[in-house]
Amino acid sequence: xxxxxxxxxxxxxxxxxxxxxxxxxxxxxxxxxxxxxxxxxxxxxxxxxxxxxxxxxxxxxxxxxxxxxxxxxxxxxxxxxxxxxxxxxxxxxxxxxxxxxxxxxxxxxxxxxxxxxxxxxxxxxxxxxxxxxxxxxxxxxxxxxxxxxxxxxxxxxxxxxxxxxxxxxxxxxxxxxxxxxxxxxxxxxxxxxxxxxxxxxxxxxxxxxxxxxxxxxxxxxxxxxxxxxxxxxxxxxxxxxxxxxxxxxxxxxxxxxxxxxxxxxxxxxxxxxxxxxxxxxxxxxxxxxxxxxxxxxxxxxxxxxxxxxxxxxxxxxxxxxxxxxxxxxxxxxxxxxxxxxxxxxxxxxxxxxxxxxxxxxxxxxxxxxxxxxxxxxxxxxxxxxxxxxxxxxxxxx
Amino acid sequence: xxxxxxxxxxxxxxxxxxxxxxxxxxxxxxxxxxxxxxxxxxxxxxxxxxxxxxxxxxxxxxxxxxxxxxxxxxxxxxxxxxxxxxxxxxxxxxxxxxxxxxxxxxxxxxxxxxxxxxxxxxxxxxxxxxxxxxxxxxxxxxxxxxxxxxxxxxxxxxxxxxxxxxxxxxxxxxxxxxxxxxxxxxxxxxxxxxxxxxxxxxxxxxxxxxxxxxxxxxxxxx
Numbered sequence: 001x002x003x004x005x006x007x008x009x010x011x012x013x014x015x016x017x018x019x020x021x022x023x024x025x026x027x028x029x030x031x032x033x034x035x036x037x038x039x040x041x042x043x044x045x046x047x048x049x050x051x052x053x054x055x056x057x058x059x060x061x062x063x064x065x066x067x068x069x070x071x072x073x074x075x076x077x078x079x080x081x082x083x084x085x086x087x088x089x090x091x092x093x094x095x096x097x098x099x100x101x102x103x104x105x106x107x108x109x110x111x112x113x114x115x116x117x118x119x120x121x122x123x124x125x126x127x128x129x130x131x132x133x134x135x136x137x138x139x140x141x142x143x144x145x146x147x148x149x150x151x152x153x154x155x156x157x158x159x160x161x162x163x164x165x166x167x168x169x170x171x172x173x174x175x176x177x178x179x180x181x182x183x184x185x186x187x188x189x190x191x192x193x194x195x196x197x198x199x200x201x202x203x204x205x206x207x208x209x210x211x212x213x214x215x216x217x218x219x220x221x222x223x224x225x226x227x228x229x230x231x232x233x234x235x236x237x238x239x240x241x242x243x244x245x246x247x248x249x250x251x252x253x254x255x256x257x258x259x260x261x262x263x264x265x266x267x268x269x270x271x272x273x274x275x276x277x278x279x280x281x282x283x284x285x286x287x288x289x290x291x292x293x294x295x296x297x298x299x300x301x302x303x304x305x306x307x308x309x310x311x312x313x314x315x316x317x318x319x320x321x322x323x324x325x326x327x328x329x330x331x332x333x334x335x336x337x338x339x340x341x342x343x344x345x346x347x348x349x350x351x352x353x354x355x356x357x358x359x360x361x362x363x364x365x366x367x368x369x370x371x372x373x374x375x376x377x378x379x380x381x382x383x384x385x386x387x388x389x390x391x392x393x394x395x396x397x
Numbered sequence: 398x399x400x401x402x403x404x405x406x407x408x409x410x411x412x413x414x415x416x417x418x419x420x421x422x423x424x425x426x427x428x429x430x431x432x433x434x435x436x437x438x439x440x441x442x443x444x445x446x447x448x449x450x451x452x453x454x455x456x457x458x459x460x461x462x463x464x465x466x467x468x469x470x471x472x473x474x475x476x477x478x479x480x481x482x483x484x485x486x487x488x489x490x491x492x493x494x495x496x497x498x499x500x501x502x503x504x505x506x507x508x509x510x511x512x513x514x515x516x517x518x519x520x521x522x523x524x525x526x527x528x529x530x531x532x533x534x535x536x537x538x539x540x541x542x543x544x545x546x547x548x549x550x551x552x553x554x555x556x557x558x559x560x561x562x563x564x565x566x567x568x569x570x571x572x573x574x575x576x577x578x579x580x581x582x583x584x585x586x587x588x589x590x591x592x593x594x595x596x597x598x599x600x601x602x603x604x605x606x607x608x609x610x611x612x613x614x615x616x617x618x619x
Binding site for chain 1: 485513562
């Protein structure tokens, strides 16, 4: 038997010792710049080997102080702010805010404007969910679905851009209706331009493509054994915890709670259309993925019906040129792609709100992380975080 | 000033309508029921927004009771009712205004559209309230935010550290008395619009003069 080189022997003994070392109380810093955080989120994790003992999310890197900024801007200027809260679904952020102001003013947007709002909100939902469909498998190590999902998402983005003039920040809603389409001129003109030519047909064509990509994603991801191994039974959120933490949207429904504000709030005419509310059972990462994919199909269904029934008529109700909102307090919420988005507006009767509280979905959805990640494995951490589908702009506001 | 008076008359008219004996809508029925459940001092259901006011002493208890009916913890925040403002607008009735904090917590149902905002009032020099974390875990971050933004103390909160702001940040930015630094450095171009707005009459002449004024201001700026 040959004698071991003493230096090798020393290393070997080191290795043996390190195997038996106690490993608690190691602090692992993740972020703020981490590819799977959808913005700038920092997690301070206390780990014991591969197991996470506790996690402290550090947020605020994207805090832009929107609630303060609303107190120095007129109502019309604020719509430009609010679509930057959750930049993946900018259009959907604007709707509850303008409806809140409309209700304080006791005016209602014309039917055609409501239909356009609804169509664009659902297209925003499709675009937001397709971004999740592309980024989530990527975070789990599957790069291919991204190509398929983003390719078809581009059709939706093009249509939103065609109608509103903006891909991410449409700033399209006006108190009392929607803006005349891009290049359409002043809202004061009697003959205002409508949606761009070919928008409705283009939307129907795009919906066929979205349906097709859902089938492709089903084949690529939904039944994929590796994806299932990474997500099934991981990051389970029971319904009562989801409710206690104010989790909303697909995250809540994945936990088996069939609650969708589109069925309960009347800010958009969803009662005119048939659609289902997909729910999960267990509330694990896989359920959250499956629910979102099912929601894309339902959104396609709603858009098809809405395009088929869109009424003609004006895009704007008669609104005073200078918006002075009567005193009052109102909270209006809507089912955003990420969950409950709401605005509590306190008006004192001026051109500027006295206070606006912005309730964003991702903030509450993310606040469950310390509870959820406790005791999970480090490899699951990214899978769990990604499944919550948050946007840091929506968390930090 | 005339504008705020006209707003006041509008408000009065709305109040008169509400005083008429209308058959109570579903919201009113829910409001009356919930208000009785928690022994509310006052409640209102204007603009489809149910507000239930309770005393500070009954705050935690009220939220715990209401969560039996409305389990979903939506949000918690505050309003600074203040006579001074470093930026933005004053309250319309600033002379009669009571300086106070209003703490609001929104709860809602997950089976129907029922929802309510629980509200309570805190004196500015005695701004503390019991934490809701023991009755709703979701309150933790919302209370940290309200604490740093308004300087309200949430007693019994497990970790009332700053949430958004840097640890060494001084002041409470959402107070009306807190200046907005950007506006101190450079006035917002929007003030041009705000100060030179023509009357609310939507006539062609006004529009023309508004356009002139806007052009004139733009010229001055340049």
